[in-house]
Amino acid sequence: MPALPTNQESAVHIDHQQIWETYTSAWKADNVDDKRALLGASLADACTYQDPLASTSGWGELMAYMANFHQQVPGGHFATRRFRYHNGQSVAQWDMLNAQGQVIGDGVSVGRYNEAGRLVTVTGFFDT
Numbered sequence: 001m002p003a004l005p006t007n008q009e010s011a012v013h014i015d016h017q018q019i020w021e022t023y024t025s026a027w028k029a030d031n032v033d034d035k036r037a038l039l040g041a042s043l044a045d046a047c048t049y050q051d052p053l054a055s056t057s058g059w060g061e062l063m064a065y066m067a068n069f070h071q072q073v074p075g076g077h078f079a080t081r082r083f084r085y086h087n088g089q090s091v092a093q094w095d096m097l098n099a100q101g102q103v104i105g106d107g108v109s110v111g112r113y114n115e116a117g118r119l120v121t122v123t124g125f126f127d128t
Contacts, residue, residue, distance in 0.1 A: 016090055077097055
């Protein structure tokens with residue numbers, strides 16, 4: 001007789017790396033509707049974001065910060081080099097790329113997720 005699944009095995013699997021990649025795709029999206037859809041698929045409503053240059057609360061402030069980033073780095077976006085997840089938290093190592101795909105910076109971000117798999121906090125670390 002096969003073993004019965006544990007509660008953990010029977011729970012719906014959430015792909016936290018895919019959630020992370022959806023979130024980082026929002027940094028590349030160049031129109032507000034696409035950006036909002038990507039954030040809706042990856043962030044909790046009351047999310048917070050922090051890095052050495054900014055601290056935001058909610059989608060509106062984060063989207064404004066993303067728009068400012070695109071003014072400074074047109075076509076700028078991020079590529080995850082390594083992703084690790086456990087117990088509701090992730091660490092992602094990433095490269096910042098320009099519009100031509102050249103690496104112009106790198107960093108690490110820590111994410112915390114809610115039970116639905118949405119990011120509640122994102123904290124970025126990079127040299128300024």
